[in-house]
Amino acid sequence: MLSTYEFPEYSYRRSPDQDAAEPIHHAVIVVGAGPVGLAAGLDCALQGIDTLVLDDSNTVSVGSRAVCYAKRTLEVLDRLGCGQRMVDKGVTWNVGKVFFKDRKVYEFDLLPVKDQRRPAMINLQQYYFEEYMVDRIDEVDGLELRWKNRVTAVEHSPERVQLTVDTPDGEYRMSCDYLIAADGANSDIRAMLGLESRGQIFEDRFLIADVVMKADFPPERWFWFDPPFHRNQSTLLHRQADDVWRIDFQLGWDADPEEEQKPEKVIPRLRAMLGDEREFELEWCSVYTFTCRRMDRFRHGDGRVLFAGDAAHQVSPFGARGANSGIQDADNLAWKLKLVLDGKAPDSLLDSYSDERVFAAEENLLNSTRSTDFITPKSAISRAFRDATLLLSERHPFARTLVNSGRLSVPAILSESALNTPDEDHFAGDMLPGAPSYDAPIAIDGEPAWLLDQLGFVFKALYFSDDVASLPDEELAAMAGLARGDIPVQTLIVSAAPVAGGELPDGVSAVEDSDALLRKRFDARPGTCYLLRPDQHICARWRALDATRIAAALARASGQ
């Protein structure tokens, strides 16, 4: 076991479902309690869906695996109510450094847009990430997590999904409206449905080692190409919580995975890197290869089985696009399931889950494959260009843009989505339809707060105004009407002036754009209106508030 972490053992509990004469029905069953399944379960339950999560083990991820959690993931976790604990425990970082041979050639800042609540990245061992989400699940009503529950059979029909589940007490059966398969890269559910994830295996091996040591290196991502301590290969260093450091050595395809995991092989590699003086303890290590692949579509089984995370798509680790993109899958899916289950949106809305997340997976695969090609050149000329780029990058900024030690996870901008309403008005800046909203500091009753914390689980209209007090009654009445709709749209008035008291209608609230950053980030003028989906992606925007146009955009964004 690890010296810095004790794995929790969650107990198997017999469920009344196991004694029922007929299979018990749940709205949503999630298979897999990894980061993605846990996020999907939490999101669905917090949307108000009767949700059950099943996992075949009784603890969190053994070994560290995922390390880097991106800003967007933290924002989703904030919405799910467990972001702060991750940030408190994790190591916050924004800066990456690139070394070539014996010197630093380049440094980059991952978060060019400052004044947002969350940093570009935190590093946190996956077991903490999962443990905190499991703790959060315990706090949420209508959500149950069953350990030692292994799905052994899946049958689907246009009406429902039926599951057979094996437990220490034997098998039982259940049914659900929708099944979320978040059971990882080797998804059993995928195999049971006779489906495949297709792509490319990369012929390279990597050693990952988690090392406990006291070191005063800054909390940054350090990436070495061809360092003196590990010639002709690459090395990556990340700081995690509890003075645990992740070191990743590229080994090449010919390395023997069994041999390379032995401490007598691993320790000398670490010694060469860290120097003879440094005290460290090897906590965990593993040799891995990786695959870049995805399923053709993420919706299957009569439309009732939805694949998410590694089960649906797998990338190389360079770029931290695995767990982070999986969390975005959950973020994309939960609100759509809620609308469909409530009969407020057509079942076809779930096709947009597949469309949007396949688009994102393609982007992640492309980035990840390109990073891999740069890090592990496959020919002499490819290596010459790689080295030439690194040599030039020390002095010439243009070459830094070509250095690719991993394009670190940023959320996909769903610009091609059918749920977006194309612009009629002219806008500048980054907040185009399909983009997830930037955060910004605001003030509520004079107290500092953040925009994204105000968005919640529903559609939101952001309406920019000079002064809330000067808004005409008919505009407030229009906003109140939107909040009473079948699919409610709450309005958040973003006021340039401080917000004075005064009553606002139900479903309408006001915040002050205290640092004048929101109007800048959204290229807003008084009257500008943005419509945001429950997953905080922008789906439409206008230069004036028009309830009819908002209703049409809402219908489009909910698949009608």
Next chain:
Amino acid sequence: MSQAEHLQVAPRIDRPDDFYQALIDTHRELSDEQSALLNAKLILLLANHIGDRAVLAEAMRIARDGIA
């Protein structure tokens, strides 16, 4: 650069023999591996100077033509 720009293939270099000699001289006393690295640096520098991906794509097409 304008979008309509094409790769310039008409003669443009003043005293071409001097240029050609300078190009070869740049590689003097380098191993094949070092020369490959130099060429790669040179291409990257010139590509950034051109800066137009359509022009660069045209150059890559012409360069590849007839080789394999």
